[in-house]
Amino acid sequence: MxxxxxxxxxxxxxxxxxxxxxxxxxxxxxxxxxxxxxxxxxxxxxxxxxxxxxxxxxxxxxxxxxxxxxxxxxxxxxxxxxxxxxxxxxxxxxxxxxKNTVVTVAIPVHFINEEKSVGIKRGGVLNIVRHDIEATCPANAIPDFIEVDLAGTDIGDSIHISAITLPKDVKPTITDRDFTVATIAAPAGLKSEEQESAEADEVEEKEEGEE
Known part of the structure; x- marks a missing residue:
């Protein structure tokens, strides 16, 4: 705080x-x-x-x-x-x-261990869906930020609120779904290669079906 x-x-x-x-x-x-x-x-x-x-x-x-x-x-x-x-x-x-007041605040999100993300090492891009998280907490214990660990994440992974360790007594105001905080997106070049590969597989399957 x-x-x-x-x-x-x-x-x-x-x-x-x-x-x-x-x-x-x-x-x-x-x-x-x-x-x-x-x-x-x-x-x-x-x-x-x-x-x-x-x-x-x-x-x-x-x-x-x-x-x-x-x-x-x-x-x-x-x-x-x-x-x-x-x-x-x-x-x-x-x-x-x-000391007994509970408040609703938007707490900034900080991302750590980008260097330990497999996906980012492969050229993936960190796509931040939420730069802050609205939460309730005691007024005298508002955290400066919420930490999100990217270690081990790969391209295509989504980081949901359930995977984040929140400080004590901090509760998200959104409770009806496991919302996404960030994703590791594929770089444009890799998307193109994957798309070409998928199209090639589709053509191959079609040709095999005609034989």
Whole structure:
């Protein structure tokens, strides 16, 4: 799990589009803290710090502490809006969390041991079907990533979620099927050779049937 970090926020007395625009002009990002059966709190955060956290990796899977006038809240970013043109943070939603909070997050997938994959050594291509896996887990134990071992995989193999060892208490939200995370695809040249071979076999069988 990524190390937690702290942000200092100001409470917002006014909400609405006009107030939000004014905050952004003053270098602040409007945000809301909600959840845990408590009233939502409108806050303003320093733009520079939010921007750095968003682009530093792990923003949506790292618990933060937000200090609002001396009162601290443990939160997890749940959603954010970016300016469609300039890609600037426009608004952030934070969920209050505690040691008993279970959250749904998209956990990145990391692949290891590509050098030990028979298929990749033969020129096969790793085709990533899912770059992250949506799962539920305790808010205070969100893994930085899920590791997928490619050792021993060959061309044509599919790696399903059932073949992946997940961290403790991490459960995929998709439970009705054994979904595919990645495959080892044949390179274009090999596909062509296999296709030609199959066509040759088909012609041979047809000729034998005519004799």
């Amino acid at each position: 990524s190390e937690t970090y702290e942000l200092t926020a100001e409470a917002r007395e006014r909400v609405g589009k006009g107030s939000a625009r004014e905050l952004r002009r003053n270098g602040k990002v409007p945000a809301v803290i909600y959840g845990d059966k408590q009233d939502p709190i409108a806050i303003a955060l320093p733009y520079k710090e939010v921007f750095q956290r968003m682009h530093g990796g792990g923003f949506m899977t790292t618990i933060a502490t937000i200090d609002v006038a001396g009162k601290k809240y443990q939160v997890l970013p749940k959603d954010y809006q970016l300016d469609p043109v300039r890609d600037f943070p426009m608004h952030v939603d934070f969920l209050r969390v505690s």
